[in-house]
Amino acid sequence: MTLPTLLDIEASGFGRGSYPIEIGLARADGSSCAFLVQPLEEWTHWDPKAELLHGISRARLAREGLPVARVARWLNDELGEIGVAYSDSWGYDNTWLSLLFHHAGLLPAFRLEALRLLLDERQLALWHVTREALVEELGIHRHRAADDARLLQLTYLRTRELAAQQ
Template sequence: MRIPAILDIEASGFGRGSYPIEVGVAMPDGTVVSYLIAPHPDWTHWSDEAERLHGLSRELLLEKGFAPRQVAEQLNVLLEGQTVYSDGWGVDSSWLALLFYYAGCRQAFQLDTLTRILADEQLAVWDKTRDDLFAAHDGRRHRAGHDARILQQTYIDTHGLLRKAQRQQR
C-alpha cells in the first residue's frame, strides 16, 4: 500500500476574508510537520467562532507564527514534486493559494482532493472510521498536524478494511 501525504489547514474563519493560520502535513513515513502562520498585515478577518474550534489566538500567531514566505518555502522543500491530498480541498486549496500568493513564490507541489484516491468501499466507512480515530485521541480536532495524521490513519485503516473485504470475496 502506498501511503499518501495528507495536508490540513486551519484558518482565521469561515468563508470570505479568511486566511490560513496553521498548516500541517502527515508525510508517507508517518512524520508530521506543522507551522503556525503569522497573519500578513493585509489579513484582518478574525472569527471568534473559529478560534473556539482551533484554540489559536491571533496574538499567539503574531508572537509565534512564521511569515507566509517562510512557511511556503518550507512546504516547497518538504513536498516538492509530490501530490498531497486534502479532505477539504475546496477551502484548503484556496487558503494554500493565498499563502503562496502573499509569500511571492510558486507552489512546487500539487494539492488534490483525498476522494480521488479513495475506493467506494473506503468512502462507505470513511466517516465512522475517522470519527472513531478522533474519539480515540480524546476527540481533539482542528489542529492541522494532528488532523492530517488522523486523516492519514483513516486512509490506512479504511484501505485495510477494503483489502480484508477483497480477500473474503475470493
C-alpha cells in the same frame, strides 16, 4: 504500502477574507508537523467561532507564527520532490494555499489534490465511522493541523484495510 502525504489547514474563519493560520502535514513515513502562520497586516478577518474550534489566538499567531514566505518555502521543500499532497477540504485548502503562495511571491512546487481521488466506494462508505473511532481510540485533538492531517492518513489506512477484508 506508501502512505499518501496529507495536508490540513486551519484558518481565521471561512469564506471571504479568511486566510491560513496553521498548516500541517502528515508525511508518507507517518510523521507529522505543523507551523503557525503570522498573518499579514491586511489579513484582518477573524471569526471567534473558528478560534473556539482550533484554539489558536491572534496574539499567539503574532508571537509564534512564521512569516508567510518562510511557510511557503517550507512547503515547497517538504512537498516539491513528492509533487503532490492530498486534502479532505480541497476547495478551502487550495484557496488558502493559493493566498499564501501569492503573498509569498512564490509558486508551489507541488499540487494539492482532493483526498477523495484516493478512495474507492467501500472506503467512502466506511470513512466517517472509522474516523470517529480513531479519534476516540487515539485521543486525537481535532482542529489542529498536524493532528487532523495524521487522522486523515490513519483513516485512509484503516478504511483501506477494512475494505480489503470485505
